[in-house]
Amino acid sequence: MTGSAGSAEIALGRPLRAMGRRFRPSRSGGHLVGYLYLLPAMVLYAGFVIYPLIQGVWISLFEWDGFSVATWVGLENYRSILTDSALRAGFGRAVVLIVFYSIIPIALGLLITAILSSRPMRGASIYRTILFVPQVLPIIVIGIVWRWMYNPDGPINAALTSIGLASLARGWLGDFTLALPAVGLVGSWVSIGFIMVLMLAGVQQISRDLYDAARVDGAGRVQEFFAVTLPGLRNQLVVAVMVTVITAFRAFGLIFTMTTGGPGTETTVPAWQVYTTTFRFFQVGLGTALGISLALVIFGIVSALRWLLERGER
């Protein structure tokens, strides 16, 4: 995914740059040819990204049920988003999901990376494959499987009961306090595989010399991890944080399959609100405005994170 694209860039970077030097175009209009090459991609990008985006902004300025003639309302939809406490609460729940989609998987992913990369381990590729499996399953399948796992009669409660913890067994997804963390943990389970693959690829690029040097200086495994591995993975961490934070804000598939926003409104996250507002309430303008606001919030947070994470590099 993003990680492999990143490493491909690194691997190919030098030869490409060499080619660039050799075939540098003349100053007079040579750039035009380059943009001609870009044209097909630009047309596709304009047609499938820019055009829908502009249309979305346009629709968000109307009150529209999806099929009748729409009424112009200007920025009224955006004003309702700012004043509606239920919509704001959705963003609060998205922040809770960041803990589960981003912080927990990155912490565990780093731990797994440290274990799998610290010494040659028998069956390491099997562990890697198993941990990566959730990444290749469709999110709908994951949601259905976990809804069954969390069922009052499901395996989690059965396991708790069999080890004498029947008092902890409950209807997880119907519990007002635990439903959101229960969904979040599934998100962690999905994300770990991606983080792990990203980090393992990153570790392989860290020079062995640094580890040798650290050993010579008398570093133990833990010190080695914090002194060499972690700083060496800075770029991967930036990617991991950004991709998982975006995923947390966009969480929809698991909510759709597992809780449909309940119990009460405890798992009603922004992406679910975009869906219900647009396709259940048929307030298409408001739903679109909500979607665009969500995109802006994600853009703002990711930009801020990127600035924070990359600040030290400059």
Add this chain to the structure above:
Amino acid sequence: MMTWKRPFTRLAGYASVTMTAAIMISACAAPGASAPGSVAPTTAPSQTTASPSAAASACGTDSFTMVTEDVEAGNGGVTEAIDQVNAEFMAKYPNVTIKRIKTTFEDLQTKQPLEVTAPNPPDVFQIVVPSGPFANFGNAGLILNLDDYAAQYGWVDRSGPLLHNSRFDSSGQVGTGPLYALPQLEEIVGVYYNKEKLAALKLQVPGTWDEFLASLDAAKGAGEIPIMVGTSGQGHLYAMVYNRYVTSADINGWTEHTAPDVSFDSAGWLEAARVFQKWGTGGYLEPDFNAVAYDDAWKRFAAGEGLYLPVGIWLHGGIADAGGDKIGFFLPPASKEVPALQVQGGGGQPWAISAASKHPDCGAAYLEFMTSQRGGEILIEHSAHPGFKMETVPTIPAGLDRDLVEALNTVNGSYTLSTFEGTATATLGPVIRALRQELLANRITPEEFVKGVQAEYEKG
């Protein structure tokens, strides 16, 4: 490794500005401006009433495919009945091939506005009424006014009050104005009960609401689960309760906005909320009911768990198949507070004919066939309940199917139908659903519940 800044030359700047401008221009038409209802007067509703031709020639002689869509995919008996209706209709009109799209209520609700405004919508389809924008399909010229077909085939007499949700006037008000659709089924909320458990408690089928409440205590005392409900069943359960404390006239007047003086924040609905909450907090429902899926609730009941299952009879086929002779059916009995027998429900999702259909007469002939004597027989054979009068009702073998028909027949014409309160505004249904869960879980008081519902209602 991630370089996000891109070189931005003048050329690229010009190119993207031009492209953006072009896109802006093409994007800047008011959404919906090209919807069929708004383009030309030729598709205005008054013009879309096709003149019916004689039934015999309704489908002509040329071969064609008629596309239909319905929400019954998950409703065992009904979905098989529709397949059989289609097979027999195609045998009657050999030049017609029916292509059926099976979907579910929630899926159709999501995609229908897109489908019916697309250039090539299904010819005949169920509409999700009476909620949201669906009441405006007729006004937008998307579905046909069926008044002339109704007169030709006698639908008004045959389906009576069940046509209520299929009429919309020019403001989108349900229950008045032209007929835009025709229901095939009657869909009401009743109570399924476990015969063995009721007998073991030495109880009869309750004849009054007080007897029903007493039987819940008896079941609880004997260690049985009094009521199986699940998450999505809570709306039907709640409807059963408030119909014992609020009159149908008030329920319908409030839901359809025709009784401005009726408020949800009033004594009857409050008492209903208290009873309902007591069931949630007092152990009258299955454990973890907020985490039990709808399908799991009725399947567990059919397999022998719980004394009562108050649900819609659209689940009848599945319950009858799984539970068989162990299960009986009755209508929720009247109470002291509201002595009239009130039943929640009405016609099933009614069938409409697309204004874009090239064969509207054949579509009407299809609706006529599914609500004919033979259409009714097919439904009854599949444990589904016709939403229209039949000339002769076939003899049904003793069992759950007969219980249902007898329960409905005993009171036929003497019960009033109440609409679902969640359809009052476009956003009310999901809000009430969330509030109901909080009420059952004792996170809000009955007072907060009725005030919350009324507040959402007043938002419009």
